[in-house]
Amino acid sequence: MKTNYILSYVVFAIVISFFTACEYEFVEPKKPAPIVPPGDTISFSLNIVPIWSNSSKCTSCHGNGGTAPNLTASAAYSSITSMGLIDQATPENSLIYKYPSPATGTHNWKKYTADEAAAILLWIEDGAKNN
Numbered sequence: 001m002k003t004n005y006i007l008s009y010v011v012f013a014i015v016i017s018f019f020t021a022c023e024y025e026f027v028e029p030k031k032p033a034p035i036v037p038p039g040d041t042i043s044f045s046l047n048i049v050p051i052w053s054n055s056s057k058c059t060s061c062h063g064n065g066g067t068a069p070n071l072t073a074s075a076a077y078s079s080i081t082s083m084g085l086i087d088q089a090t091p092e093n094s095l096i097y098k099y100p101s102p103a104t105g106t107h108n109w110k111k112y113t114a115d116e117a118a119a120i121l122l123w124i125e126d127g128a129k130n131n
Protein backbone atom coordinates (compact mmCIF):
# COMPACT_ATOMS: atom_id res chain seq x y z
CA MET A 1 0.00 0.00 0.00
CA LYS A 2 1.30 3.36 -0.97
CA THR A 3 0.36 5.28 2.23
CA ASN A 4 2.04 2.65 4.35
CA TYR A 5 5.20 2.99 2.31
CA ILE A 6 5.18 6.78 2.67
CA LEU A 7 4.38 6.52 6.35
CA SER A 8 7.25 4.16 7.05
CA TYR A 9 9.58 6.44 5.13
CA VAL A 10 8.51 9.39 7.27
CA VAL A 11 8.97 7.38 10.48
CA PHE A 12 12.37 6.23 9.27
CA ALA A 13 13.38 9.83 8.49
CA ILE A 14 12.28 11.00 11.93
CA VAL A 15 14.17 8.21 13.68
CA ILE A 16 17.31 8.95 11.69
CA SER A 17 17.04 12.64 12.48
CA PHE A 18 17.04 11.81 16.19
CA PHE A 19 20.42 10.20 15.84
CA THR A 20 21.99 12.82 13.65
CA ALA A 21 20.44 16.14 14.65
CA CYS A 22 21.54 16.31 18.24
CA GLU A 23 25.22 16.42 17.66
CA TYR A 24 26.98 18.34 20.38
CA GLU A 25 30.51 19.07 21.36
CA PHE A 26 31.69 18.45 24.86
CA VAL A 27 33.10 21.73 26.06
CA GLU A 28 35.44 21.47 28.99
CA PRO A 29 34.26 24.03 31.57
CA LYS A 30 36.89 26.71 32.02
CA LYS A 31 38.23 26.89 35.54
CA PRO A 32 39.77 30.17 36.65
CA ALA A 33 43.53 29.92 36.96
CA PRO A 34 44.50 29.22 40.56
CA ILE A 35 45.82 32.25 42.42
CA VAL A 36 48.97 30.33 43.26
CA PRO A 37 49.75 27.76 40.55
CA PRO A 38 50.56 24.37 42.14
CA GLY A 39 54.28 24.05 42.83
CA ASP A 40 54.91 27.80 42.71
CA THR A 41 56.17 29.75 45.70
CA ILE A 42 53.63 32.25 46.90
CA SER A 43 54.66 35.80 46.11
CA PHE A 44 53.34 38.85 47.91
CA SER A 45 53.64 41.15 44.93
CA LEU A 46 52.42 38.67 42.28
CA ASN A 47 49.74 36.73 44.15
CA ILE A 48 48.55 38.78 47.10
CA VAL A 49 48.66 42.46 46.12
CA PRO A 50 46.50 41.86 43.01
CA ILE A 51 43.74 40.38 45.19
CA TRP A 52 43.38 43.82 46.77
CA SER A 53 43.99 46.00 43.74
CA ASN A 54 42.42 44.11 40.79
CA SER A 55 39.29 46.01 39.78
CA SER A 56 40.04 48.14 42.85
CA LYS A 57 38.33 45.44 44.91
CA CYS A 58 39.78 46.69 48.18
CA THR A 59 41.80 49.72 47.11
CA SER A 60 38.63 51.62 46.16
CA CYS A 61 38.33 52.26 49.91
CA HIS A 62 41.76 51.20 51.17
CA GLY A 63 43.73 53.39 48.77
CA ASN A 64 46.04 56.38 49.15
CA GLY A 65 44.38 58.76 51.57
CA GLY A 66 41.52 56.30 52.17
CA THR A 67 40.57 54.02 55.06
CA ALA A 68 43.49 52.24 56.75
CA PRO A 69 45.05 49.81 55.92
CA ASN A 70 46.39 51.21 52.65
CA LEU A 71 46.28 48.14 50.35
CA THR A 72 47.90 49.68 47.26
CA ALA A 73 50.99 47.89 45.93
CA SER A 74 53.58 50.29 47.30
CA ALA A 75 52.02 50.74 50.75
CA ALA A 76 50.27 47.45 51.54
CA TYR A 77 53.08 45.56 53.24
CA SER A 78 54.13 48.28 55.65
CA SER A 79 50.54 49.25 56.28
CA ILE A 80 49.28 45.80 57.28
CA THR A 81 52.36 44.95 59.31
CA SER A 82 52.43 48.24 61.20
CA MET A 83 48.73 47.89 61.99
CA GLY A 84 49.34 44.41 63.36
CA LEU A 85 46.89 42.75 60.96
CA ILE A 86 49.08 39.64 60.69
CA ASP A 87 49.30 37.03 63.43
CA GLN A 88 52.22 34.80 62.54
CA ALA A 89 51.68 32.53 65.55
CA THR A 90 48.04 31.83 64.66
CA PRO A 91 47.69 32.69 60.94
CA GLU A 92 43.92 32.14 60.84
CA ASN A 93 43.52 34.86 63.47
CA SER A 94 45.22 37.45 61.28
CA LEU A 95 42.76 40.28 60.73
CA ILE A 96 43.83 40.74 57.11
CA TYR A 97 42.63 37.15 56.55
CA LYS A 98 39.84 36.76 59.06
CA TYR A 99 37.96 40.06 58.92
CA PRO A 100 37.04 39.95 55.16
CA SER A 101 36.91 36.14 54.88
CA PRO A 102 33.87 34.90 52.93
CA ALA A 103 32.09 32.62 55.40
CA THR A 104 32.87 33.97 58.83
CA GLY A 105 34.24 37.46 58.23
CA THR A 106 32.40 40.45 59.63
CA HIS A 107 33.86 43.05 57.25
CA ASN A 108 30.57 43.73 55.52
CA TRP A 109 32.00 46.29 53.11
CA LYS A 110 33.59 43.62 50.94
CA LYS A 111 34.70 40.00 51.31
CA TYR A 112 37.31 37.76 49.70
CA THR A 113 36.27 34.88 47.47
CA ALA A 114 37.11 31.45 48.92
CA ASP A 115 40.16 31.23 46.61
CA GLU A 116 41.40 34.65 47.63
CA ALA A 117 41.02 33.88 51.33
CA ALA A 118 42.88 30.58 50.85
CA ALA A 119 45.75 32.39 49.12
CA ILE A 120 46.00 35.01 51.88
CA LEU A 121 46.09 32.30 54.55
CA LEU A 122 48.71 30.34 52.62
CA TRP A 123 50.84 33.46 52.32
CA ILE A 124 50.68 34.11 56.10
CA GLU A 125 51.41 30.43 56.90
CA ASP A 126 54.38 30.73 54.56
CA GLY A 127 55.80 33.50 56.76
CA ALA A 128 53.99 36.55 55.32
CA LYS A 129 57.07 37.49 53.31
CA ASN A 130 57.45 40.69 51.37
CA ASN A 131 58.57 38.84 48.24
Ligand code: HEC
Nearest residue numbers: 057058060061067068069095096099100107109110111112
Ligand atom coordinates in the same frame (compact mmCIF):
# COMPACT_ATOMS: atom_id res chain seq x y z
C1 HEC B 1 33.33 50.14 50.49
C2 HEC B 1 34.58 50.42 51.18
C3 HEC B 1 35.46 49.24 51.55
C4 HEC B 1 35.93 48.23 50.72
C5 HEC B 1 35.67 48.03 49.26
C6 HEC B 1 36.79 47.43 51.55
N1 HEC B 1 36.84 47.91 52.82
FE1 HEC B 1 37.95 47.22 54.37
N2 HEC B 1 37.20 48.63 55.61
C7 HEC B 1 36.36 49.64 55.22
C8 HEC B 1 36.07 50.50 56.38
C9 HEC B 1 35.18 51.73 56.36
C10 HEC B 1 36.80 49.96 57.47
C11 HEC B 1 36.87 50.49 58.90
C12 HEC B 1 35.60 50.19 59.65
C13 HEC B 1 35.41 48.73 59.86
O1 HEC B 1 36.29 48.08 60.45
O2 HEC B 1 34.39 48.21 59.40
C14 HEC B 1 37.48 48.78 56.94
C15 HEC B 1 38.30 47.98 57.69
C16 HEC B 1 39.08 46.96 57.20
C17 HEC B 1 40.01 46.16 57.98
C18 HEC B 1 40.23 46.28 59.48
C19 HEC B 1 41.31 47.27 59.79
C20 HEC B 1 41.43 47.44 61.29
O3 HEC B 1 41.68 48.58 61.68
O4 HEC B 1 41.29 46.48 62.04
C21 HEC B 1 40.59 45.27 57.14
C22 HEC B 1 41.61 44.21 57.47
C23 HEC B 1 40.01 45.49 55.83
N3 HEC B 1 39.11 46.52 55.90
C24 HEC B 1 40.36 44.77 54.70
C25 HEC B 1 39.72 44.91 53.48
C26 HEC B 1 39.97 44.05 52.34
C27 HEC B 1 41.00 42.93 52.32
C28 HEC B 1 39.13 44.45 51.35
C29 HEC B 1 38.96 43.84 49.98
C30 HEC B 1 38.52 42.45 49.98
C31 HEC B 1 38.37 45.59 51.84
N4 HEC B 1 38.74 45.83 53.14
C32 HEC B 1 37.46 46.30 51.09
C33 HEC B 1 35.83 49.84 53.97
C34 HEC B 1 36.05 49.05 52.86
